[in-house]
Amino acid sequence: MFRAALRLSVSGARSLTRSRPQYTASVAARSYSHGKQETDEEFDARWVTYFNKPDIDAWELRKGMNTLIGYDLVPEPKILEAALRACRRLNDLASAIRILEAVKDKAGPHKEIYPYVLQELRPALNELGIPTPEELDIDKA
Amino acid sequence: MLASRALVRGLQSGFWRRVSTSSAAWVAHTHDVDVVDCSVPQYNNRLDTPLPDVPFVRNLSVEQKKLKENEKGSWTQLTKEEKLALYRLTHELSYAEMRQGSKEWMTVLGGVFIFLGFTGLLVWWQRVYVYGDVPHTLSQESVAQQTQRMIDMRVNPVHGFSNKWDYEKKQWK
Numbered sequence: 214m215f216r217a218a219l220r221l222s223v224s225g226a227r228s229l230t231r232s233r234p235q236y237t238a239s240v241a242a243r244s245y246s247h248g249k250q251e252t253d254e255e256f257d258a259r260w261v262t263y264f265n266k267p268d269i270d271a272w273e274l275r276k277g278m279n280t281l282i283g284y285d286l287v288p289e290p291k292i293l294e295a296a297l298r299a300c301r302r303l304n305d306l307a308s309a310i311r312i313l314e315a316v317k318d319k320a321g322p323h324k325e326i327y328p329y330v331l332q333e334l335r336p337a338l339n340e341l342g343i344p345t346p347e348e349l350d351i352d353k354a
Numbered sequence: 355m356l357a358s359r360a361l362v363r364g365l366q367s368g369f370w371r372r373v374s375t376s377s378a379a380w381v382a383h384t385h386d387v388d389v390v391d392c393s394v395p396q397y398n399n400r401l402d403t404p405l406p407d408v409p410f411v412r413n414l415s416v417e418q419k420k421l422k423e424n425e426k427g428s429w430t431q432l433t434k435e436e437k438l439a440l441y442r443l444t445h446e447l448s449y450a451e452m453r454q455g456s457k458e459w460m461t462v463l464g465g466v467f468i469f470l471g472f473t474g475l476l477v478w479w480q481r482v483y484v485y486g487d488v489p490h491t492l493s494q495e496s497v498a499q500q501t502q503r504m505i506d507m508r509v510n511p512v513h514g515f516s517n518k519w520d521y522e523k524k525q526w527k
Contacts, residue, residue: 275405275406275407278404279402279404279405282403282404304426305425305444306425306432306440306441307409307440307443307445308404310437311405311441311444311445312404314404314448314449315401315449317449318401318449342428342429342430343429344437346448346450348434349438349441350438351438351441351448351450352448352449352450353450354450354451354453354454
Protein backbone atom coordinates (compact mmCIF):
# COMPACT_ATOMS: atom_id res chain seq x y z
CA MET A 214 0.00 0.00 0.00
CA PHE A 215 2.54 2.58 0.86
CA ARG A 216 4.86 0.87 -1.62
CA ALA A 217 2.27 1.34 -4.36
CA ALA A 218 2.36 5.07 -3.81
CA LEU A 219 6.13 5.15 -3.56
CA ARG A 220 6.46 3.53 -6.94
CA LEU A 221 4.65 6.50 -8.44
CA SER A 222 6.36 9.18 -6.36
CA VAL A 223 8.72 11.69 -7.86
CA SER A 224 11.53 10.94 -5.50
CA GLY A 225 12.11 7.58 -7.11
CA ALA A 226 13.46 6.13 -3.92
CA ARG A 227 13.65 2.40 -3.68
CA SER A 228 10.69 0.71 -1.99
CA LEU A 229 11.85 -0.04 1.48
CA THR A 230 8.85 -0.26 3.76
CA ARG A 231 8.09 -3.92 3.63
CA SER A 232 9.30 -6.85 1.63
CA ARG A 233 6.17 -8.60 0.54
CA PRO A 234 5.27 -10.09 -2.80
CA GLN A 235 4.01 -7.32 -5.08
CA TYR A 236 0.47 -7.58 -6.33
CA THR A 237 -1.94 -4.87 -7.31
CA ALA A 238 -5.08 -6.61 -8.62
CA SER A 239 -7.67 -7.63 -6.09
CA VAL A 240 -7.17 -11.25 -5.17
CA ALA A 241 -9.78 -13.94 -5.08
CA ALA A 242 -7.86 -17.02 -4.05
CA ARG A 243 -4.17 -17.47 -3.29
CA SER A 244 -2.53 -20.24 -1.40
CA TYR A 245 -0.70 -18.34 1.35
CA SER A 246 -2.86 -19.29 4.29
CA HIS A 247 -6.51 -20.14 4.32
CA GLY A 248 -8.93 -17.37 3.55
CA LYS A 249 -8.67 -14.37 1.28
CA GLN A 250 -5.67 -12.06 1.69
CA GLU A 251 -6.56 -8.38 1.99
CA THR A 252 -4.96 -6.15 -0.64
CA ASP A 253 -3.20 -2.89 0.13
CA GLU A 254 -6.07 -0.92 -1.34
CA GLU A 255 -8.65 -2.75 0.77
CA PHE A 256 -6.57 -2.13 3.88
CA ASP A 257 -6.28 1.58 3.09
CA ALA A 258 -9.97 1.88 2.28
CA ARG A 259 -10.93 0.18 5.52
CA TRP A 260 -8.86 2.57 7.61
CA VAL A 261 -9.94 5.66 5.71
CA THR A 262 -13.55 4.67 6.31
CA TYR A 263 -12.77 4.15 9.99
CA PHE A 264 -11.40 7.63 10.47
CA ASN A 265 -13.98 9.26 8.22
CA LYS A 266 -16.83 8.32 10.55
CA PRO A 267 -18.52 11.69 11.09
CA ASP A 268 -19.30 11.16 14.77
CA ILE A 269 -16.07 9.37 15.66
CA ASP A 270 -15.32 9.75 19.35
CA ALA A 271 -12.04 10.37 21.09
CA TRP A 272 -11.64 6.79 22.26
CA GLU A 273 -12.10 5.47 18.72
CA LEU A 274 -9.56 7.94 17.41
CA ARG A 275 -7.01 6.88 20.04
CA LYS A 276 -7.72 3.20 19.56
CA GLY A 277 -7.53 3.47 15.78
CA MET A 278 -4.32 5.46 15.82
CA ASN A 279 -2.57 3.27 18.40
CA THR A 280 -3.58 0.14 16.51
CA LEU A 281 -2.44 1.59 13.19
CA ILE A 282 0.95 2.53 14.62
CA GLY A 283 1.25 -1.00 15.94
CA TYR A 284 1.25 -2.45 12.42
CA ASP A 285 4.50 -3.08 10.58
CA LEU A 286 3.98 -0.32 8.02
CA VAL A 287 3.84 3.44 7.58
CA PRO A 288 0.22 4.48 6.97
CA GLU A 289 -0.70 5.95 3.62
CA PRO A 290 -1.14 9.72 3.51
CA LYS A 291 -4.83 9.31 2.75
CA ILE A 292 -5.35 7.38 5.98
CA LEU A 293 -3.43 10.03 7.88
CA GLU A 294 -5.46 12.80 6.30
CA ALA A 295 -8.65 11.10 7.43
CA ALA A 296 -7.18 10.79 10.93
CA LEU A 297 -6.18 14.46 10.99
CA ARG A 298 -9.66 15.48 9.94
CA ALA A 299 -11.04 13.29 12.70
CA CYS A 300 -8.80 15.22 15.13
CA ARG A 301 -10.30 18.42 13.76
CA ARG A 302 -13.84 17.16 14.36
CA LEU A 303 -12.79 16.30 17.93
CA ASN A 304 -11.09 19.69 18.43
CA ASP A 305 -7.82 17.95 19.30
CA LEU A 306 -4.80 19.73 17.86
CA ALA A 307 -2.30 17.99 20.12
CA SER A 308 -3.29 14.58 18.77
CA ALA A 309 -2.90 15.82 15.21
CA ILE A 310 0.68 16.91 15.89
CA ARG A 311 1.33 13.65 17.75
CA ILE A 312 0.16 11.67 14.72
CA LEU A 313 2.72 13.43 12.53
CA GLU A 314 5.45 12.69 15.08
CA ALA A 315 4.42 9.05 15.21
CA VAL A 316 4.59 8.75 11.42
CA LYS A 317 8.10 10.14 11.35
CA ASP A 318 9.13 7.77 14.13
CA LYS A 319 7.48 4.84 12.37
CA ALA A 320 9.52 5.41 9.21
CA GLY A 321 12.64 4.68 11.23
CA PRO A 322 15.83 4.71 9.16
CA HIS A 323 13.96 5.40 5.91
CA LYS A 324 14.32 9.14 6.02
CA GLU A 325 12.61 9.83 2.71
CA ILE A 326 9.18 8.63 3.82
CA TYR A 327 8.32 11.44 6.23
CA PRO A 328 9.02 14.33 3.81
CA TYR A 329 6.92 12.51 1.21
CA VAL A 330 4.04 12.11 3.65
CA LEU A 331 4.25 15.79 4.61
CA GLN A 332 4.29 16.74 0.96
CA GLU A 333 1.12 14.75 0.37
CA LEU A 334 -0.53 16.13 3.49
CA ARG A 335 0.50 19.74 2.91
CA PRO A 336 -2.89 20.91 1.55
CA ALA A 337 -4.73 19.36 4.48
CA LEU A 338 -2.21 20.74 6.99
CA ASN A 339 -2.58 24.23 5.58
CA GLU A 340 -6.36 24.00 5.45
CA LEU A 341 -6.71 22.80 9.03
CA GLY A 342 -3.87 24.89 10.41
CA ILE A 343 -1.95 21.92 11.81
CA PRO A 344 1.72 22.75 12.43
CA THR A 345 4.38 20.13 11.84
CA PRO A 346 6.57 19.15 14.79
CA GLU A 347 9.46 20.90 13.04
CA GLU A 348 7.55 24.17 13.00
CA LEU A 349 7.07 23.90 16.75
CA ASP A 350 10.70 22.89 17.36
CA ILE A 351 9.75 19.71 19.14
CA ASP A 352 11.44 17.45 16.62
CA LYS A 353 14.76 17.94 18.37
CA ALA A 354 14.82 17.30 22.10
CA MET B 355 12.72 5.14 49.33
CA LEU B 356 11.44 8.67 49.08
CA ALA B 357 14.93 10.06 49.63
CA SER B 358 16.34 7.97 46.81
CA ARG B 359 13.52 9.09 44.52
CA ALA B 360 14.33 12.68 45.35
CA LEU B 361 17.98 12.00 44.59
CA VAL B 362 17.15 10.46 41.22
CA ARG B 363 14.87 13.37 40.37
CA GLY B 364 17.60 15.81 41.33
CA LEU B 365 20.07 14.00 39.11
CA GLN B 366 17.54 13.91 36.27
CA SER B 367 16.98 17.62 36.28
CA GLY B 368 20.60 18.43 37.01
CA PHE B 369 23.34 16.23 35.69
CA TRP B 370 21.54 13.69 33.56
CA ARG B 371 19.56 16.42 31.75
CA ARG B 372 17.03 14.15 30.13
CA VAL B 373 13.66 15.78 30.66
CA SER B 374 13.06 19.47 30.15
CA THR B 375 9.88 20.52 31.87
CA SER B 376 8.64 23.87 32.89
CA SER B 377 7.82 24.25 36.54
CA ALA B 378 4.20 25.02 35.68
CA ALA B 379 3.86 21.68 33.93
CA TRP B 380 5.44 19.86 36.87
CA VAL B 381 2.97 21.46 39.26
CA ALA B 382 -0.10 20.96 37.10
CA HIS B 383 0.35 17.33 36.15
CA THR B 384 -1.28 14.69 38.21
CA HIS B 385 0.75 11.60 37.60
CA ASP B 386 4.04 12.00 39.45
CA VAL B 387 2.70 11.64 42.96
CA ASP B 388 4.01 8.99 45.29
CA VAL B 389 0.66 7.20 45.32
CA VAL B 390 -0.52 6.40 41.79
CA ASP B 391 -4.06 5.15 41.28
CA CYS B 392 -3.58 2.14 39.04
CA SER B 393 -7.29 1.43 38.78
CA VAL B 394 -7.89 4.29 36.35
CA PRO B 395 -6.25 4.86 32.95
CA GLN B 396 -2.92 6.63 33.31
CA TYR B 397 -0.85 8.83 31.10
CA ASN B 398 2.23 7.24 29.56
CA ASN B 399 5.00 8.24 27.19
CA ARG B 400 5.35 5.40 24.70
CA LEU B 401 6.65 5.45 21.17
CA ASP B 402 4.18 2.75 20.15
CA THR B 403 1.19 4.55 21.68
CA PRO B 404 1.04 8.00 20.13
CA LEU B 405 -2.27 8.95 21.76
CA PRO B 406 -2.29 8.10 25.48
CA ASP B 407 -5.48 7.31 27.38
CA VAL B 408 -5.60 10.55 29.33
CA PRO B 409 -4.00 13.93 28.75
CA PHE B 410 -0.91 14.78 30.71
CA VAL B 411 -2.35 17.86 32.40
CA ARG B 412 -5.80 17.29 33.80
CA ASN B 413 -6.33 20.15 36.21
CA LEU B 414 -6.42 23.10 33.85
CA SER B 415 -5.86 26.62 35.05
CA VAL B 416 -8.08 29.43 33.84
CA GLU B 417 -5.84 30.42 30.91
CA GLN B 418 -5.46 26.81 29.91
CA LYS B 419 -9.22 26.39 29.89
CA LYS B 420 -9.51 29.45 27.69
CA LEU B 421 -6.93 27.98 25.35
CA LYS B 422 -8.94 24.79 25.14
CA GLU B 423 -11.97 26.89 24.19
CA ASN B 424 -9.96 28.54 21.41
CA GLU B 425 -8.98 25.10 20.21
CA LYS B 426 -12.59 24.52 19.26
CA GLY B 427 -12.38 27.34 16.74
CA SER B 428 -10.19 27.47 13.65
CA TRP B 429 -6.65 26.33 14.32
CA THR B 430 -5.30 28.80 11.81
CA GLN B 431 -6.13 31.54 14.32
CA LEU B 432 -3.85 30.11 17.00
CA THR B 433 -0.31 31.36 17.41
CA LYS B 434 2.60 28.98 17.36
CA GLU B 435 3.05 29.34 21.13
CA GLU B 436 -0.59 28.46 21.71
CA LYS B 437 -0.31 25.39 19.53
CA LEU B 438 2.81 24.34 21.40
CA ALA B 439 1.04 24.94 24.71
CA LEU B 440 -1.85 22.76 23.59
CA TYR B 441 0.57 20.01 22.64
CA ARG B 442 2.32 20.21 26.01
CA LEU B 443 -0.98 20.09 27.87
CA THR B 444 -1.76 16.73 26.36
CA HIS B 445 1.72 15.26 26.11
CA GLU B 446 4.57 15.35 28.57
CA LEU B 447 7.36 14.33 26.22
CA SER B 448 7.65 14.67 22.48
CA TYR B 449 8.92 11.72 20.44
CA ALA B 450 12.36 13.28 20.22
CA GLU B 451 12.46 13.72 23.98
CA MET B 452 11.33 10.15 24.50
CA ARG B 453 14.10 8.89 22.26
CA GLN B 454 16.93 10.92 23.72
CA GLY B 455 19.17 9.07 26.09
CA SER B 456 20.58 10.39 29.29
CA LYS B 457 24.00 10.52 30.88
CA GLU B 458 22.93 8.03 33.52
CA TRP B 459 25.36 5.42 32.22
CA MET B 460 28.29 7.62 33.14
CA THR B 461 27.05 7.78 36.72
CA VAL B 462 26.52 4.03 36.81
CA LEU B 463 29.93 3.23 35.34
CA GLY B 464 31.61 5.73 37.64
CA GLY B 465 29.88 4.21 40.64
CA VAL B 466 30.91 0.72 39.61
CA PHE B 467 34.56 1.76 39.29
CA ILE B 468 34.49 3.59 42.61
CA PHE B 469 33.22 0.54 44.40
CA LEU B 470 35.66 -1.74 42.57
CA GLY B 471 38.48 0.54 43.60
CA PHE B 472 37.31 0.58 47.20
CA THR B 473 37.15 -3.20 47.13
CA GLY B 474 40.70 -3.25 45.81
CA LEU B 475 41.80 -1.19 48.80
CA LEU B 476 40.13 -3.59 51.17
CA VAL B 477 41.76 -6.55 49.46
CA TRP B 478 45.19 -4.92 49.68
CA TRP B 479 44.75 -4.12 53.38
CA GLN B 480 43.67 -7.69 54.01
CA ARG B 481 46.70 -9.07 52.19
CA VAL B 482 49.09 -6.88 54.17
CA TYR B 483 47.52 -6.88 57.61
CA VAL B 484 45.50 -10.06 57.93
CA TYR B 485 47.42 -12.74 56.08
CA GLY B 486 50.45 -14.23 57.88
CA ASP B 487 53.80 -15.02 56.32
CA VAL B 488 54.09 -17.31 53.35
CA PRO B 489 55.69 -20.79 54.03
CA HIS B 490 59.53 -20.90 53.90
CA THR B 491 59.38 -23.51 51.15
CA LEU B 492 58.47 -20.74 48.73
CA SER B 493 61.76 -18.89 49.24
CA GLN B 494 64.29 -18.75 46.40
CA GLU B 495 66.77 -21.19 47.95
CA SER B 496 64.10 -23.68 48.87
CA VAL B 497 62.65 -23.64 45.37
CA ALA B 498 66.14 -24.15 43.90
CA GLN B 499 66.69 -27.14 46.13
CA GLN B 500 63.27 -28.58 45.18
CA THR B 501 63.96 -28.13 41.49
CA GLN B 502 67.35 -29.82 41.77
CA ARG B 503 65.72 -32.74 43.57
CA MET B 504 63.06 -33.06 40.87
CA ILE B 505 65.77 -33.19 38.20
CA ASP B 506 67.69 -35.81 40.18
CA MET B 507 64.51 -37.89 40.53
CA ARG B 508 63.89 -37.66 36.77
CA VAL B 509 60.35 -36.30 37.20
CA ASN B 510 58.34 -36.72 33.96
CA PRO B 511 61.40 -37.65 31.87
CA VAL B 512 59.56 -38.41 28.58
CA HIS B 513 57.51 -35.37 27.78
CA GLY B 514 57.51 -33.18 30.91
CA PHE B 515 59.79 -31.60 33.45
CA SER B 516 63.04 -33.62 33.19
CA ASN B 517 62.68 -33.86 29.44
CA LYS B 518 63.50 -30.16 29.34
CA TRP B 519 66.76 -30.55 31.28
CA ASP B 520 69.89 -31.40 29.33
CA TYR B 521 71.71 -33.93 31.55
CA GLU B 522 74.98 -33.74 29.57
CA LYS B 523 75.33 -30.03 29.58
CA LYS B 524 73.65 -29.68 32.98
CA GLN B 525 71.35 -26.86 31.85
CA TRP B 526 67.89 -26.25 30.58
CA LYS B 527 67.39 -27.16 26.95
